[in-house]
Amino acid sequence: MMKITKAKKLTGELTVPGDKSISHRSVMLGALSEGITEAEGFLAGADCLSTISCFRQMGIDILQEGSRVVIHGAGLHGLKAPSKILDAGNSGTTVRLMSGILAGQPFSSEITGDASIQKRPMGRIIDPLTKMNASIASAKGNGCAPLKIQGQKLQGIHFLSPVASAQVKSCVLLAGLYAEGNTSVTEPALSRDHTERMLRYLGASVSSSGLTASIEPGSRLIGQKIRIPGDISSAAYFIAAALLVPGSEILLKNVGINPTRSGMLEVCRAMGGNITLLNEDCSGPEPMADLLVKSSSLHGTVIEGSLIPTLIDELPMLAVLGAYAQGTTVIRDAAELKVKESDRIASVSENLKRMGADVIRTEDGMIIHGGKPLHGATIETGLDHRIAMSFSIAALAAEGETEIPEADCVTISYPEFFEDLKSLQA
Ligand code: S3P
Secondary structure (H helix, E strand, O other), X not given: OEEEOOOOOOEEEEOOOEOHHXXXXXHHHHHOOEEEEEEXXXXXXXXXXHHHHHHHHOOOEEEEEOOEEEEEEEOOOOOOOOOOOEEOOOOHHHHHXXXXXXXXXXXXXXXXXXXXXXXXXXHHHHHHHHHOOOEEEEOOOOOOOOEEEEOOOEEOOEEEOOOOOHHHHHHHHHHHOOEEOOEEEEOOOOOOOHHHHHHHHOOOOEEEEXXXXXXXXXXXXXXXXXXXXXXXXXXXXXXXXXXXXXOOEEEEEEEEOOOOOOHHHHHHHHOOOEEEEEEEEOOOOOOEEEEEEEOOOOEOOEEOHHHHHHOXXXXXXXHHHHHHOEEEEEEOOOHHHHHOOOOXXXXXXXXXXXXXXXXXXXXXXXEEEEOOOOEOOEOOOOOOHHHHHHHHHHHHOOEOOEEEOOHHHHHHOOOOHHHHHHHOOO
16 A cells, blocks of 8 residues: 655656566567577566566576576577466566467467456457467457467468557567568557567568568577666656656656657647756667656647557556646547556546546547646556556645555556655655
C-alpha cells in the first residue's frame, strides 16, 4: 500500500531506468547474434527479466548485473528446445516478439504468462504467422496464450497489419529472419521502430519506407555494444509531475527521444508545457537527450490519429494531465488502450472519477473536462504498472491523501519508481 499526499515542488536531476522495449530487444537480438552483446542501461524490471529467463531456458548464457547485461549469442540457429513452458510473466512484448522467433525454430515450444497476459489478444500475431506457414495455436482456442508453436520452415509475406502495433510488426519481422523470401509489414500508422533500428545495427538487412518495414532473410547478426537510453515512458511520470506541481524544475538525463516514441513531448508542449531538450545525442541507433521540465499552466488539447502509437503507453498519464488542465482534452483513435495490461480506458476514467474529475468514456478514448480540483481517493490499479504510476502523480496535485493498495506492480517496468519520486521531492 502506498499513501501519497500533495507535493510542495520537485527539483533536481534524475536518470530514469533504461527503455523497456529496447531492453527486451537487446536480449532477444543479442541471443540471435554471433558473439557477445553487451547492453548498458538495461531495465532490470520484471518484464525484461522474464525475457532473460526465457532465453536462458533455450540455452543462452546471459549475465545480468543490475543495468549491465552480457549476452553470449548463439547465432540465428543456435537456440535449444526449452524443456518446459516459457513464462513471459506480465509481458506482452515477450510473448509476441518471441513467438515470431519460435515459429522459425526446428523445435516445438509453448509460451504463456500471468492472468493478464492470458486475456490479451494473440490473434493479431497468430494470423500473420499462420500466413507465413507457421504452426501456432492458442492452446485454449480463445485467441490468447498459452500459445503452442511447432517450429517449421516459414515463407516470407507482405503483411498489411490492421493495427499500428510494434509488437505485431516486430513479431513478423523476426519470423522474417527465418523465412524464405522477403518479409514486409505495412501498418496503418507508424509504431515504435526499435526492432528495425537494432536489427540494422546488428547487421540484418532491414529497410523502412513510410509505413512499411522489410527484412531480407539469411542475414547474420553480429553481437555489439548497445547503449540503452532512459525510457521516455518512465520519464513521462516525472515530466507530468514537474509540469503539474507549482515551482518545480527538474532535469531528466539521457532520455530516449526516438520520434516514434516521443509524442508525449509534443502533446505536453501543445498543452503549454515548458520542456527543453538539452545535449541531444544522435550518434547511436537510438537518439537521446536531457529534458529540462518546468512547472507550467496547462490547457486542454486533442490527441488523435497517427500521434497515438507514439504515446500509447503515456495516455494514462496524459489523461491525468488533461484532468488538471484548463478546458477540454479529447483522446480518440486509441481503442488499443482496451487491450493493454488492463483496459486503460476503463481504469483511467474510473480512477479519475474517483478523484473528482469530469470524464466521459468513449469507445476509442476519453473526453476530459479539465480544471476541476481533484481530491485523494483509493486507486484501483488492476495490477497495471502504468495506472499505479500515473495516479501516484495525480495524487501529488490533489487535495488530501491518495491510497494505492497494489503499488508494488510498478516493479514490472520501474522497480525504483517511488524512491526516485521521493528523491525529487527532497
Ligand atoms: C511495445 C509496443 C507497444 C507498447 C508496449 C511495448 C514494444 O505495444 O504498448 O508497452 O516493446 O514493442 P503494441 O505493439 O501492442 O502497441
